Amino acid sequence: MPKEKAAEGAAEFRAARDLLLELREDQEAARREFTWPRPAAFNWALDHFDEVARRRPDRTALWIVEENGSEARYSYRHLSERSNQVANWLHAQGVRPSDRILVMLGSQVELWEVVLAAVKLGAVVLPTAVALSEADLMDRMDRGGVRHVVCAPTETEKFVGMQGHWTRICVGYMDGWLAYPDSEHTALEFYPPRPTAPDDPLLMYFTSGTTAKPKLVTHTQHSYPVGHLSTMYWLGVQPGDVHLNVSPPGWGKHAYGSVFGPWNAEATVLVVNQLRFRVERLLDEVVRCGVDTLCMPPTVWRMLLRNDLASWEVGLREALSAGEPLAPDVLERVHEAWGIPVRDGFGQTETTMIVGNGPGQPIVPGSMGRELPGFRVEIVSPDTDDPAETGELCVDLAEAPVGVMRGYTDDGDLTRQVTRRKLYHTRDMVTRGPDGQITYVGRFDDVFKASDYRISPFEIESVLVEHEYVAEAAVVPSPDPLRGSVVKAYVSLREGVEPGEEAARAVLAHARGRLSPYKRVRRLEFAALPKSVAGKIRRVQMRRTEAARGTIPEGERHPHEYWEEDLPGLGA
Known part of the structure; x- marks a missing residue:
C-alpha cells in the first residue's frame, strides 16, 4: 500500500508540473487551471528525483565548472545512487528522521548529495553559508538544535571551541571527524526507516537579517519541494535545459534556483565556481x-553593463532577476544586446516565488509582474490591514498555498503575528496598478518619511545606480532641524572613481534631474555599504547611524560627506 500511495502522489505531482510546463507562456490560464498537488504520500527525492533518474538516467543533473577550467558532470542516475549511499551511511552514523543537520559546504557535489539524502531519510537540513563568523555559527548551532554537522576540512576550525553532543562529519579527512568519503562503500539501494509526511520539517533557513536578528524559518517535505513549482514556472525552465543560478549556498535563493526549481523541470543545474567573481x-x-535560463541578482546585472554585452553571443531563452527592481536602462541594454527581456519576480525565504513576470508576458519596466500560479495576494494598509492600492504585500492563506513556510521555528508569537487574519504578511510594501501589475516600493522597515512625504529607498536608489560613477547605493533618512528628516544617500563608487566634490556634484545633479522635488537627495556620503552575511544591504544600520547623530551642528560632516549647500549651484 505505501508504494501504491507514493506512486499516486508522484503522478499527482507530475500532472501539476506538466500543466505548468504546458501553459508556460499563458500566465492567466496557468493561474486559473493550476491547483497545488497535495499528495498524502510523496517524498520528492524518492518519488520524483529517482523517477527522473530511472527514465532519464544519463541526463546531466549537475554540472560544476571550476576556476581552473576543470569540470564534472553528474547524471540523475549518479546522484540518485550516491544520495542512496549517503542516506544509508548517515543513518549508520546515527542520523535519524527529524534530526537537524547543519550543512556548511560550498558549491561542491557533496552539497547536493546531502540534500537529496536528507529528503529521503526525513532528516532536516540547516543550509549554512561558509562565510559565517564563528559567533553567527554558534547562534545557528544553538537556536537550530543541531545534532550533526557536515562541512569541508577548511571549515572545521570554526567548530573547535563549540560544546555539545553532535556528530562531526567532514567532506574529506580530518582528525576527530567522521570521513564522508566512507559513504562510497555503502549499499546503492536505500529503504527509508519510515515514510515521510507532508508536514515533516525538511529545511530550516536563517533569514538574511537585514533589518533585525535573523529569523529561523521552517519548511516542510512539501512546502519547498512541491512549493517550488511556482518557482519553476517563473524561471521558465524546461526539461533538458541548462540553468545557471548565481546564488551561493546557504540561503533560500540557492534552493530556489539550484535545487528544486530546475530539478522539478528535469533540467541541468550549472555551477560556475570563481574564487574572485x-x-x-x-x-x-x-x-x-x-x-x-539565467538568473542573477540585480547587482550582477548592473555589473554586466560595464561590458559590451553584444560581444557575447548567448543562446539564452530566459533571463531573470530577483531581490530588488532593475533600473530601466539595464532592461533596455540587455534587450538591445541579446533580444530578450529580463524578467523580475518576488519571493522570500519564508515562501517560494509569489509574484513574477512569467515567460512570454509583456514587461512593464519596474514591475515585478502578477501573482504566480498557486498564489493569491492582497495589498493592505500596514496600519489597519484594510485593502489598499499601496501597502503591504500579503499572501492569502485561505486555501493554504503549499509554498509558504510552516512557521518560525523558535518564535510562535512572531508566526502568529505574520499570519494573522489568514494572511501571510511579507513586510514588503508594493503598489498595484489598474493592469494588475505589482510594483515594489520597499521593505516595510526601510520606507520612511522626509518633509512629510513617504519615501521608498528603492525608487531613489534605482536612479542613483544609473550614474556611471555609482556601484551601489542605499538611501536613509537624515535628521534635519527644519524638515524633520531629509533624504540621504550612502554611495559606493565604482573602481577607479575617487570620492570628492566633483563626484558628489555629478551624482547629486544626476539624481536631481530625474527625481521629483520631494524625493530630492540632499545629502550624500561616499562609503562602503554595510551588508548582512547574505550580502544584502543593511539600511537599518545606516539609519541608526544617522539617528544617533541627532541635530547635526553647523558645518559638521563625516569624511566624504557632502550636503547640497556645500556645493554652489545645487543647494537652491
Missing part, C-alpha cells in the same frame, strides 16, 4: 555551456 568569465561560460 568576474562577470566576463561568467558570460564566457554562459556561451560555452549553452545556458538556456
Whole structure:
C-alpha cells in the first residue's frame, strides 16, 4: 500500500508540473487551471528525483565548472545512487528522521548529495553559508538544535571551541571527524526507516537579517519541494535545459534556483565556481555551456553593463532577476544586446516565488509582474490591514498555498503575528496598478518619511545606480532641524572613481534631474555599504547611524560627506 500511495502522489505531482510546463507562456490560464498537488504520500527525492533518474538516467543533473577550467558532470542516475549511499551511511552514523543537520559546504557535489539524502531519510537540513563568523555559527548551532554537522576540512576550525553532543562529519579527512568519503562503500539501494509526511520539517533557513536578528524559518517535505513549482514556472525552465543560478549556498535563493526549481523541470543545474567573481568569465561560460535560463541578482546585472554585452553571443531563452527592481536602462541594454527581456519576480525565504513576470508576458519596466500560479495576494494598509492600492504585500492563506513556510521555528508569537487574519504578511510594501501589475516600493522597515512625504529607498536608489560613477547605493533618512528628516544617500563608487566634490556634484545633479522635488537627495556620503552575511544591504544600520547623530551642528560632516549647500549651484 505505501508504494501504491507514493506512486499516486508522484503522478499527482507530475500532472501539476506538466500543466505548468504546458501553459508556460499563458500566465492567466496557468493561474486559473493550476491547483497545488497535495499528495498524502510523496517524498520528492524518492518519488520524483529517482523517477527522473530511472527514465532519464544519463541526463546531466549537475554540472560544476571550476576556476581552473576543470569540470564534472553528474547524471540523475549518479546522484540518485550516491544520495542512496549517503542516506544509508548517515543513518549508520546515527542520523535519524527529524534530526537537524547543519550543512556548511560550498558549491561542491557533496552539497547536493546531502540534500537529496536528507529528503529521503526525513532528516532536516540547516543550509549554512561558509562565510559565517564563528559567533553567527554558534547562534545557528544553538537556536537550530543541531545534532550533526557536515562541512569541508577548511571549515572545521570554526567548530573547535563549540560544546555539545553532535556528530562531526567532514567532506574529506580530518582528525576527530567522521570521513564522508566512507559513504562510497555503502549499499546503492536505500529503504527509508519510515515514510515521510507532508508536514515533516525538511529545511530550516536563517533569514538574511537585514533589518533585525535573523529569523529561523521552517519548511516542510512539501512546502519547498512541491512549493517550488511556482518557482519553476517563473524561471521558465524546461526539461533538458541548462540553468545557471548565481546564488551561493546557504540561503533560500540557492534552493530556489539550484535545487528544486530546475530539478522539478528535469533540467541541468550549472555551477560556475570563481574564487574572485568576474562577470566576463561568467558570460564566457554562459556561451560555452549553452545556458538556456539565467538568473542573477540585480547587482550582477548592473555589473554586466560595464561590458559590451553584444560581444557575447548567448543562446539564452530566459533571463531573470530577483531581490530588488532593475533600473530601466539595464532592461533596455540587455534587450538591445541579446533580444530578450529580463524578467523580475518576488519571493522570500519564508515562501517560494509569489509574484513574477512569467515567460512570454509583456514587461512593464519596474514591475515585478502578477501573482504566480498557486498564489493569491492582497495589498493592505500596514496600519489597519484594510485593502489598499499601496501597502503591504500579503499572501492569502485561505486555501493554504503549499509554498509558504510552516512557521518560525523558535518564535510562535512572531508566526502568529505574520499570519494573522489568514494572511501571510511579507513586510514588503508594493503598489498595484489598474493592469494588475505589482510594483515594489520597499521593505516595510526601510520606507520612511522626509518633509512629510513617504519615501521608498528603492525608487531613489534605482536612479542613483544609473550614474556611471555609482556601484551601489542605499538611501536613509537624515535628521534635519527644519524638515524633520531629509533624504540621504550612502554611495559606493565604482573602481577607479575617487570620492570628492566633483563626484558628489555629478551624482547629486544626476539624481536631481530625474527625481521629483520631494524625493530630492540632499545629502550624500561616499562609503562602503554595510551588508548582512547574505550580502544584502543593511539600511537599518545606516539609519541608526544617522539617528544617533541627532541635530547635526553647523558645518559638521563625516569624511566624504557632502550636503547640497556645500556645493554652489545645487543647494537652491
